[in-house]
Amino acid sequence: MSQDTLFARILAGKSRPNPYPLYAIMRKTPVARQTDGTYVVSSYDAIYRLLYDPRLSSEDLPPPLLHWTGNPIKDLIIDPIKEQIRARHRPFIFRDPPDHDVLRRRVMREFSPERVRAMRGKTEKIAHDLIDNCQSREQIDLVDNFSYPLPVTVICELLGIPREDEPQFQGWATQLATALDPDQRSDEENWKKSQITFDQISAYMQALIDRKRADPQEDMLLGLATYKDPSDGRMNNYDLISTAVLLLVAGHETTVNLITNGMLTLLRHPEHLERLRATPAMAPRLVEELLRYEPPVHYRTRLALAEIEIGGVKIPKGTPVVLLLAAGSRDPDRFPDPDCFDPDRESNTHFGFGGSLHYCVGAPLARIEGEVALVALARRLLNPRLVETVPRYHPGASLRGPRHLPIAIDGIID
Amino acid sequence: MADPSSFAPPSRIVVAGASLAGLSAAKRLRQLGYSGDLVLIGDEPYPPYDRPPLSKQVLTRRLSTDTTLPQPRDLDIDWRLGVAARGVDLTARRIDLANGDALDYDRLLIATGTRARPWPKPDEASIDGVLTLRGRDDADRLVPRLAASPGRVLIIGGGFIGCELASCCREMGLAVTIVESERVPMRRALGERIGAFMAGVIRDHGVDLRLGAMVERIEADNAGAVAAVMLKDGKRIGCDLIIVALGAVRNVEWLEGLGLLTSARGLRCDAFCRALRANESPAPGVFAAGDVAHWPLVANDGHLVTVEHWGNAVEQARMAAHNMLAGDITGMRIHQHLPDFWSSQFGLNIKCVGLADSAEEMAIAQGSVEGRRFLAVFGRKGRTIAALSINSARWLPAYRALIEEGAPFPPIEGAVDQPRMRKEAAGFASIDT
Missing domain, CATH: 3.50.50.60 (FAD/NAD(P)-binding domain)
Structure with missing residues (x-):
């Protein structure tokens, strides 16, 4: 099989249910040039090394698409200025140090261990309420009924977004998640939709922050808005909004997939579902193994700022580099028997949350959500069974997960 | 045979x-x-x-x-x-x-x-309140002395141990003086430029840092407890505790x-x-x-x-x-280890891979010295031989790999968070070859 078109095959929709055999082939050339000039990195060691390499930049957003409206003031002045501001105040996942570090430090401060711990009880309540809503059903769609609403409620609660606005947020979050998915970013029509959504959510956030400033309450958004960094002062409004949007989106779609992939994996390995039901204390190990075995994020793209020589391959300056994290997490040179789902694995330093300076800022929250959700599902769904052996997947190859996961049940246990 | x-x-x-x-x-x-x-x-x-x-x-x-x-x-x-x-x-x-x-x-x-290298004059080394630090017994002697809030701690030697000691003293709110014979602290490992940076950090934390100074003798009071040191230039510094940190x-x-x-x-x-x-x-x-x-x-x-x-x-x-x-x-296999070390002092995390002390030139390759988070690279004969990070350890694995590969100096140009690179003299004392 040709290495230089392998990544295109991975991106193709029909590979979505099981990309892992293609990853195994990919790993035979750990740093592989594709016909479009992109380099795909798929071995654990090479990914690890590049995650810590200052020659790779995360500032790889595609150039803006400016649409000609015929109004010269808008086309020549307003839109370019707006675009420039937007580019300068990208969310910190798309920024490099030192700016990245300042923004991330602010967010880390708000993601305090106390605040995250306090979310466990709230998440349990949300999870059980969602399961209660499935009483007297013989079949549920895990995505629509559970995995989808749970994280958005959690992140809205954490940020301090009013309950009644949540439905609106679900739509926005879904659209903007596509902007994090590199293979969907190249779709022009979709990118334009994301821009419009971004304008809407920005306006909403701005209004909400103004309201919060007038009537202060203890939540993350207000914390971000009011904290004065000793070296950098208060956060400007543009960064504040892009950060809030990032937290909303990144904290959402990924967790949906963690929960859905998790339940799918457990239904395919019923002995572990049984173990989790009997021993909820194994949940942390189980979630860790899920993050390795069926991670919510399969790859991230970076840009080579200088030539990088790795494993005998020279990646030229200016080249997009795909870090195929999910392939690294299944590298047999790092994980014995990598295709086996084994929550008892001794050393499990997977790439499920990425690594290095962009390591998932919400990892502690994601772990809690994953643990709480799977324990609740294991305990309360009576005799759950997969309706289809292979579910239908979202189009995204990076943020990979089922669009629907129908599960037959014999009832809900109280 | x-x-x-x-x-x-x-x-x-x-x-x-x-x-x-x-x-x-x-x-x-x-x-x-x-x-x-x-x-x-x-x-x-x-x-x-x-x-x-x-x-x-x-x-x-x-x-x-x-x-x-x-x-x-x-x-x-x-x-x-x-x-x-x-x-x-x-x-x-x-x-x-x-x-x-x-x-x-x-x-x-x-x-x-x-x-620990003892103070060279045995009669002064045995004065009550003159200590060294190497092992567990030394620490057992030192810890209660520090906890008793001495008026001033004087550290002879501004190497890593001396500076870490001074950092702990400041953390405990103790007045502390370092007497170091070189122009900058930790010069043997860090060189002139980074040493000078550290001198600034150390002074900002309230340490009385005496550079280019040497202790001539240690003086005891009538009760036989340490009272002061006399420097070679005739200055006298009163102190209640002396820690000799002159290396090993x-x-x-x-x-x-x-x-x-x-x-x-x-x-x-x-x-x-x-x-x-x-x-x-x-x-x-x-x-x-x-x-x-x-x-x-x-x-x-x-x-x-x-x-x-x-x-x-x-x-x-x-x-x-x-x-x-x-x-x-x-x-048998060859021991090919690339030496590395770390230190934590004065709120800084210092890490180094490779031995910088034979370097001829250096450059700041990441971050900013003013921001107190940066990475310096060291070169010898056109090759990169060491990298030292101050609150920037995240980049070290990449530089370690480059050093192991014998990358040219400077090893990376055009990286993220990289200042305009300027080669400077490494500033190590000439070492015997």
Whole structure:
């Protein structure tokens, strides 16, 4: 099989249910040039090394698409200025140090261990309420009924977004998640939709922050808005909004997939579902193994700022580099028997949350959500069974997960 | 001529030195399946313990002085603690202990490390309140003295230990003076430029840092307790506690005149960790590792080095263990470790890979010096030989890989968070080659 078109095959929709055999082939050339000039990195060691390499930049957003409206003031002045501001105040996942570090430090401060711990009880309540809503059903769609609403409620609660606005947020979050998915970013029509959504959510956030400033309450958004960094002062409004949007989106779609992939994996390995039901204390190990075995994020793209020589391959300056994290997490040179789902694995330093300076800022929250959700599902769904052996997947190859996961049940246990 | 007995698998291995290197070797030997006798000799009465915390968290009492290293349960070691090794008979393959015992060995690992260099004038060194810091007993003496809030602590020597000590003192709110003879602190490891940066940091934290200064004598009061130091330039500094931090002396005296190649720089060994005899041939069955070893660093053109760092003690001991079991040279491996170290002081995390001290030039490659988070690279003969990070350790793995590959200097141009790179003189004292 040709290495230089392998990544295109991975991106193709029909590979979505099981990309892992293609990853195994990919790993035979750990740093592989594709016909479009992109380099795909798929071995654990090479990914690890590049995650810590200052020659790779995360500032790889595609150039803006400016649409000609015929109004010269808008086309020549307003839109370019707006675009420039937007580019300068990208969310910190798309920024490099030192700016990245300042923004991330602010967010880390708000993601305090106390605040995250306090979310466990709230998440349990949300999870059980969602399961209660499935009483007297013989079949549920895990995505629509559970995995989808749970994280958005959690992140809205954490940020301090009013309950009644949540439905609106679900739509926005879904659209903007596509902007994090590199293979969907190249779709022009979709990118334009994301821009419009971004304008809407920005306006909403701005209004909400103004309201919060007038009537202060203890939540993350207000914390971000009011904290004065000793070296950098208060956060400007543009960064504040892009950060809030990032937290909303990144904290959402990924967790949906963690929960859905998790339940799918457990239904395919019923002995572990049984173990989790009997021993909820194994949940942390189980979630860790899920993050390795069926991670919510399969790859991230970076840009080579200088030539990088790795494993005998020279990646030229200016080249997009795909870090195929999910392939690294299944590298047999790092994980014995990598295709086996084994929550008892001794050393499990997977790439499920990425690594290095962009390591998932919400990892502690994601772990809690994953643990709480799977324990609740294991305990309360009576005799759950997969309706289809292979579910239908979202189009995204990076943020990979089922669009629907129908599960037959014999009832809900109280 | 090859030594025929070295081909037979050993049945008794003796390790002289029961610290990090000794324990690391023992663990590795068992891991590799060695099931014969394993004796560990240590002059201190304690099982192997960790030293880095002794000049950091232990002093501020965030950790106790018991920093015993974790040990697997099934090491099956014959411990001889509290008794020093006194001599070796290379021909008879026997090691003599201070208590009169003698032990035969098939393989001997010498890992006797170093001790703190004492104040050179014994009558002044014995004044009440003049201490050094190297081992657990030193820390046990020092911790209550610091906790008793002395009016001023004076540290003789502005190397890593001296500066870490000063950092702890400031954290505890104590007045502290460092007297250092060089123009900048930690110059031997950091060079002039980074040393000057550290001087600024140290002074910002309220340390009275006296550079280019030397202590002429230590003075006691009428009660016999330390009262002051007199500097060479005639200045007098009153103090209640003096810590002598003048570096380390290698514990090789017990080996002198026994046929092994020793010097103030340690026990010579080759890249296979084999101890050398006076004629530079390997002594049969004898190996060396850790702070006491004086060895050729492959990454530095085979330049002979002594490395007093944690990582090397572990790696060299593990390699020595492997080679002790290898039989002959064809099964041995070369110790290719790239030395590294870390320090934490004055709110900074300092990490270094490679030995910078033979560098000719340097450049700031990441971050900003003003922002107190940066990475400096060091070059010699056009190649990158070391990288040092201040609160920027995230980039070190990439630079480590480049150093190991022998990348040109500077190794990376056009990276993320990179200032305009300017080559500067590295600012190390010229070193003997």
